[in-house]
Amino acid sequence: MSLTELDTDLHAERAHLDASRAALRRMRERAEALFATGDRVAGDAYTAEQLGRHMARRVKELADDPTTPLFFGRLDFGDRDPDHAGREYHVGRRHVTDDLGEPLVLDWRAPVSRSFYRASARDPQGVAVRRRFGFSAGTLTSFEDEHLDRGEELGTASRILTAEIERPRVGPMRDIVATIQPEQDELVRADLADSICVQGAPGTGKTAVGLHRAAYLLYLHRERLRRSGVLIVGPNRAFLSYIAAVLPALGEVEVAQATVEDLVERVPVRAVDPPAAATLKHDVRMAEVLRRAVEAHIGDPTEPIMVSDGSFRWRIGLDPLHRVVTETRAEGLPYATGRERVRARVVGLLQRQAEARRAESPSDVWLRRMGKAAPVTGFLDAVWPALTPDGLLHTLLTDPDALATTADGLLTADEQALLLGRAPGPVPNGSRTGGTKLGRTPKATRWTAADAVLIDEAAGLLERPAGFGHVVVDEAQDLSPMQCRAIARRSEHGSITLLGDLAQGTAPWAARDWRESLAHLGKPDAAVVPLSVGFRVPAAVVAFANRLLPALAVDVPPAESLRRDGTLDVRTVDDLVAATVAEVRAALAHDGSVGVIAADDTVDRIRTALADAGVPTATADDVDAAERVTVVPATLVKGLEYDHVVVVEPAAIVAAEPRGLHRLYVVLTRAVSRLAVLHHAPLPAPLG
């Protein structure tokens, strides 16, 4: 292509961009006008509200962000393609049509757009030319063509892909829709029915894949998923705020995000378990203990039921009552549903007697009255008493006999003592970690985070929670079996995307084998798919962090970094804090974000020193902060990334927790361009 041709092409593409922007603006204006008149055209208040909500969402979905390009690629189909011969399509973040309804931009999730990500010289899928666009702050600046019909393919050598992954990072996570790679696209476009587990080294795009899969599924199954919902589960609030902008940028504004702690928050968490007690409470045996505890409340009828009904007296004998309880029990319903089933069956027996005597069907009012009659309720309270989730756990933790009966053969005597808070243990850091502080009632009890998981399990035994159509679980290696079960309860009829890296497991119960987690999640047959190309961490930094891998005792495929650039600087220093301040100052000379990562108990000292030196800092959960420097405790940095990372005293990070080496592996793999490791103490052995 000659220079003039290039110019003409660029000019034409810019004109197409302008036309697309104008068309999107008109689409939005039309939606806004409809929104404004919605209540006048709707027949009634309910329809008006529904319509209003729909239109408000539509208006939001059509928002145009001038800094993100509306399209990023183009497909020119060859003359012989059976469906699209001779046509060209621009591929972008959402459909844009002109006033006649002709497409100006195709949504990246549309079936045709798939070829943008998957066509290759070997399998061109009818595409003659694939064009990628380069943008700078929303302005179209360049393009790059691959003539697939002539066997040309750039793959990861694409200049535009390289520029995109090397672009300095600032603020929250961005979408990767313009540069999704074929192995990622395969996961993004997996069927809604398929649950998948992605094992990938740091920076291989697991989070990106999960978010894009959510957006893809919402596009394909909009109505169904809008009803059932899509949920993203992340490790902490800082992570959730870091990823929060990705789906809205893709036009998806209605996806729930939560930590597992949020999901199970039925009681306030106001106490901390000692590590051994927490580990035991997260053990899957606790599910069986709770199941037995619930089951133990179902009793045998000991007396017939007698109900006075005006001039009649009804009586149900022990045999039919036994049958009702046995049959209901065999149905395996959630406990509270079972209780109502027993009530309904008892009322059914009364109804049959009444019909036989009166030769007419009793009214609904009569049925309700019988259901609430004192002898019926008394019977229920005796054989199938009402339970509350926190009440159930409260009984177990306060009544050694009840615990001994239900935990018999499951938990040792020592373990039972631990649950009852009787085993004395060291209290780390001097903080109050005395475990659950039992009050006389469940309400007066100060529960721990692990108790909340158990209470949620109990709640699930009593009543099934509403489930989501699809759940994306990030950093899933840290889920305990009991947390997996909490997610399983919410995705029983839906599918899940599980994302994680066994090497980054830092929780005491971290997964060592994905099959186990998948079994606890109720999806034992889900495929485990590796991602192996790293887009974040430069090769030199990956090589340094990988020295830790043999010590992490996990079997994970090694990653290969796409990034040849980047620097690694490991230095012994005398004064850690002064060296950190100097390093941050030097880092500020470059573009991009700066993350200082240190053991949790030194973070305050570093923040103060930076403030004293006139360097303002942000906290990890404030992704929109104006400050370019963030000081992050090592335990909060999972899933995050910074352009320039300063790691302060690795030995202290390792010493702070039992799986400290895994934590250090997470910490060392946060850098996008440059990593400085400052240490005074010797480096942990595997790094030395």
Ligand SMILES: Nc1ncnc2c1ncn2[C@@H]1O[C@H](COP(=O)(O)OP(=O)(O)OP(=O)(O)O)[C@@H](O)[C@H]1O
């Ligand atoms: N196809 C891609 N094109 C451009 N950038 C990409 C691509 N895939 C991933 N990235 C970028 O690489 C970085 C790492 O991605 P992401 O956070 O999804 O990785 P991860 O596997 O979840 O990492 P971790 O295990 O550390 O949490 C992000 O900045 C992401 O935008």
